[in-house]
Amino acid sequence: MTRRTHSSISSHFPCGRLLRLGSALIRELIDAADNWLGFKRLELTVYTDNAPAIRLYERFGFEREGIRRSYAFKAGAYVDALGMARLRY
Template identity: 45%
Template sequence: MTPAVLTGALVRLRELREEDLDRLVAWWNDPATAVRQVTGPAHPRPAAEVAAMFWTWSQNAGCNLGLSVVTRDEGELVGHVTLYGADPKDRCATLAVLVGAPHQGRGLGTDAVRTLVDHGFTELGLHRIELTVNGDNAPALAAYRRAGFTEEGRRREAVFRHGRWHDHVQMGILDREHRERPERR
């Protein structure tokens, strides 16, 4: 059972609410947000389709978990995080995070990732959490490294954006690596 709210140092992770959708959809369709964080095509999609996607991600059944990210003090919506695709045998989930452009660069995404990763290992019993990030997204790469992720591979020139080829970087963290992190002791 997932607690109603997971609390980090800077953020709280809570259930998706209807009132979150307008901002989440706007950020998903905002080039300043999407081009850095979305690893697939970064083109606008109909609002209803994007809202339905967030609802699907936020069903919170089994080890699949999607939560809105809000600031710890004010409760201001800043993004959304998701763990998905885990199965009982392998206990490996994929992490996805979206932080609205106005809220990037403040450590909120790093704290949200750390909070969700901790929950994934300590409460959901996951063994591994992985992600894919655009190779030209230096702030995200740094944030994931701060959260304990290790670069495991690189799909060279896998994405064509703005007239150039960019890499996809595969990153992961294992339960034992998470337990050994200094801030966990």
């Protein structure tokens, strides 16, 4: 039995404009993970300066797990990212 797998979805939603789409996407991913795939843990990474996305993920039960310093080079500077996860008990 596979204990761990990785999928990547990159989303770049402009602040506030497409959060309804983001909510719908996260809702469907969680539904599939919980009810069809039997995943216990979902993980994601988000830039620390993306407050609207962080709030969205927290509304869906994701919790902050740690900061990844200098995670990526963005717009001419290194930026941090936040690791988040959602556990199903």
